[in-house]
Amino acid sequence: xxxxxxxxxxxxxxxxxxLGMVPHAFAxxxxxxxxxxxxxxxxxxxxxxLSQKDLMEYKALPSYSEPEWVNKLVKxxxxxxxxxxxxxxxxxxxxxxxxxxxxxxxxxxxxxxGGRPEGWNYNAGKNSGWGGTEYTVAxxxxxxxxxxxxxxxxxxxxxxLAKSWEWSxxxxxxxxxxxxxxxxxxxxxxxxxxxxFLWNDNILDQHVTAWxxxxxxxxxxxxxxxDKNTIRWTFKEPRPTQYLYSMAFFRMCPGPAHVLKQFxxxxxxxxxxxxxxxxxPADKVPVVTMGAWAPVYHKADQMIVLRRNPYYWKVDEKxxxxxxxxxxxxxxxxxxxxxxxxxxxxxxxxxxxxxxxYVESIKKxxxxxSPARLDFSPRFLGWSLxxxxxEDLGATDEREKAIRLLNRQLKFRQAIxxxxxxxxxxxxxxxxxxxxxxxxxxxxxxxxxxGSVVYYGYNPKLAKELLADVGLQDTDGNxxxxxxxxxxxxxxxxxxxxxxxxxxxTSLSEGLVSMLREVGIKVIPRPMQxxxxxxxxxxxxxxxxxxxxxxxxxxxxxxxEALAPVHDQTPYWHKGTKTKPQNLLPFEKxxxxxxxxxQHEPDLSKQxxxxxxxxxxxxxxxxxxxxxSVPGALILNKRLKNVPPGTxxxxxxxxxDSIMRERIxxxxxxAPVEELMPGKLPE
Numbered sequence: 001x002x003x004x005x006x007x008x009x010x011x012x013x014x015x016x017x018x019l020g021m022v023p024h025a026f027a028x029x030x031x032x033x034x035x036x037x038x039x040x041x042x043x044x045x046x047x048x049x050l051s052q053k054d055l056m057e058y059k060a061l062p063s064y065s066e067p068e069w070v071n072k073l074v075k076x077x078x079x080x081x082x083x084x085x086x087x088x089x090x091x092x093x094x095x096x097x098x099x100x101x102x103x104x105x106x107x108x109x110x111x112x113x114g115g116r117p118e119g120w121n122y123n124a125g126k127n128s129g130w131g132g133t134e135y136t137v138a139x140x141x142x143x144x145x146x147x148x149x150x151x152x153x154x155x156x157x158x159x160x161l162a163k164s165w166e167w168s169x170x171x172x173x174x175x176x177x178x179x180x181x182x183x184x185x186x187x188x189x190x191x192x193x194x195x196x197f198l199w200n201d202n203i204l205d206q207h208v209t210a211w212x213x214x215x216x217x218x219x220x221x222x223x224x225x226x227d228k229n230t231i232r233w234t235f236k237e238p239r240p241t242q243y244l245y246s247m248a249f250f251r252m253c254p255g256p257a258h259v260l261k262q263f264x265x266x267x268x269x270x271x272x273x274x275x276x277x278x279x280x281p282a283d284k285v286p287v288v289t290m291g292a293w294a295p296v297y298h299k300a301d302q303m304i305v306l307r308r309n310p311y312y313w314k315v316d317e318k319x320x321x322x323x324x325x326x327x328x329x330x331x332x333x334x335x336x337x338x339x340x341x342x343x344x345x346x347x348x349x350x351x352x353x354x355x356x357x358y359v360e361s362i363k364k365x366x367x368x369x370s371p372a373r374l375d376f377s378p379r380f381l382g383w384s385l386x387x388x389x390x391e392d393l394g395a396t397d398e399r400e401k402a403i404r405l406l407n408r409q410l411k412f413r414q415a416i417x418x419x420x421x422x423x424x425x426x427x428x429x430x431x432x433x434x435x436x437x438x439x440x441x442x443x444x445x446x447x448x449x450x451g452s453v454v455y456y457g458y459n460p461k462l463a464k465e466l467l468a469d470v471g472l473q474d475t476d477g478n479x480x481x482x483x484x485x486x487x488x489x490x491x492x493x494x495x496x497x498x499x500x501x502x503x504x505x506t507s508l509s510e511g512l513v514s515m516l517r518e519v520g521i522k523v524i525p526r527p528m529q530x531x532x533x534x535x536x537x538x539x540x541x542x543x544x545x546x547x548x549x550x551x552x553x554x555x556x557x558x559x560x561e562a563l564a565p566v567h568d569q570t571p572y573w574h575k576g577t578k579t580k581p582q583n584l585l586p587f588e589k590x591x592x593x594x595x596x597x598x599q600h601e602p603d604l605s606k607q608x609x610x611x612x613x614x615x616x617x618x619x620x621x622x623x624x625x626x627x628x629s630v631p632g633a634l635i636l637n638k639r640l641k642n643v644p645p646g647t648x649x650x651x652x653x654x655x656x657d658s659i660m661r662e663r664i665x666x667x668x669x670x671a672p673v674e675e676l677m678p679g680k681l682p683e
Contacts, residue, residue, distance in 0.1 A: 103665025145657030345371025440626030
């Protein structure tokens with residue numbers, strides 16, 4: 001231990017000398033501690049953990065059935081028989097994987113959305129509204145949302161439009177077998193033509209702003225159609241299994257080529273790329289889809305109505321063609337209204353992600369006449385303090401440059417961590433046992449374990465000693481530490497902290513300003529709106545910023561490139577350009593190496609080992625300063641059946657996909673909700 005202390009002290013002397021600072025006479029060492037355990041909280045759901053085969057498989061069943069009102073249309077000759085509308089081997093959801101078992105037909109699923117559809121041409125990068133509409137219209141080659149119900153050791157992408165695949169012996173070719181004889185909602189066949197149109201005429205076409213690009217699946221990757229039911233990928237590297245995750249929502253979700261080709265400039269000389277992207281505006285309904293429901297009505301800022309797809313290619317174990325519910329509709333309002341309407345019973349589902357509402361919402365849900373219940377997930381909502389590690393990108397004066405050099409010192413980052421009382425911060429967000437101190441990096445309630453976390457907990461005395469070690473001392477007696485040398489000598493340490501304008505971020509900002517003031521750091525919060533925040537981060541124009549983490553810290557496998565500086569745009573707190581490149585710290589190079597290993601390791605158990613090593617390097621070097629983590633909750637109408645318990649609002653995907661709405665059914669004993677378009681199918 002003495003040898004380790006000497007080396008750390010010598011390093012701090014060298015760094016301080018480089019910066020022109022005077023080190024403290026007696027060097028201090030940060031003190032890691034065990035990460036405090038999270039306490040149980042009301043409404044905590046326990047996830048079902050299944051094998052993939054428990055959830056679903058592809059096979060032909062002896063017979064199939066459908067709602068009686070649809071069967072009546074068959075008898076009238078208006079629709080083919082259900083067996084002729086289904087694939088040769090439909091996807092079968094197994095009863096073992098259903099919380100409430102196979103369902104009954106009928107009913108309406110009501111949602112409120114703050115999003116608005118740009119249009120239905122998702123091949124060309126148009127979003128179809130968010131909040132659930134996007135997951136309704138698009139089906140992809142693979143699927144990842146339901147992996148929240150799968151055992152950790154089997155959490156590899158689920159088949160979807162691609163029902164199976166195999167690797168070549170050298171691992172450089174991946175052959176995928178598509179569902180056979182599946183049909184779009186207009187009855188036209190789905191085939192490899194649809195996938196190749198997406199690939200050749202959208203992803204590879206630089207004039208189309210698709211959700212993926214030529215490099216999404218590796219430089220030099222090619223895709224070919226072997227036959228109408230088979231496609232083959234060829235990669236430059238062996239077994240890049242991580243790309244299977246990128247074939248899920250929204251990157252490899254083919255739109256209907258038989259509809260879209262006529263609008264594409266390659267096939268229509270009168271078309272432009274702009275007219276192609278906007279060829280399916282929001283009011284152009286019905287929409288041809290592979291999804292369980294097809295949009296049949298849209299009124300701007302008011303409503304989207306979707307009706308069951310009679311050609312949907314999934315069934316339950318009893319042979320009942322899915323979905324169970326006939327109508328899905330979205331009231332177009334605000335995200336805040338979504339939560340309010342669901343708690344009141346006027347909608348069926350919402351994500352609750354504002355911790356300030358938790359306690360009151362739980363009280364309401366406990367009332368006997370409450371129409372809604374809350375289902376809390378693990379603590380996958382986490383906030384961090386990000387310190388700009390770019391040496392001079394975006395820095396405009398000596399103070400900003402000096403702050404960047406400070407941020408790059410481990411002892412300074414450790415001092416900031418030791419200055420923060422995370423328990424107190426958590427209680428300002430939500431009273432009770434919901435919050436847990438968060439050290440940063442991957443969430444221990446996710447894929448890694450507590451042992452991978454190096455945690456520098458609340459110790460303001462030590463924080464002051466660490467600040468002194470890097471040459472920051474209160475030389476003028478005003479309670480704020482001063483620079484003791486260099487261009488900023490004698491100036492108070494003032495740090496500008498960008499803060500998004502949200503209730504969680506606001507309470508955290510107020511707490512951080514107070515706590516850092518106690519150790520002699522003056523933090524000046526700078527509240528910003530969403531677009532302003534994005535602009536500041538994009539330009540690297542900030543000292544610190546607070547932000548809720550993205551989902552790569554929950555499930556890193558889908559967005560692993562965001563976890564380390566594998567290129568000059570990641571992570572977003574250490575960007576670079578050609579003229580001002582990143583200067584990676586030694587531990588950052590280690591993180592890059594680990595992420596590269598992780599991305600090229602096909603064995604899931606070994607991937608988890610690598611992630612635990614990654615998390616230890618991340619947290620011991622305080623790559624960002626974790627603050628608190630809390631659970632999110634699903635607000636669910638009590639009439640819904642088959643919602644997997646403990647589904648996080650965000651994991652591999654948003655919960656709108658994870659809950660598998662095509663399997664949800666309505667309790668027939670509940671009060672009926674009138675359909676807006678009874679008896680209607682997409683035309």
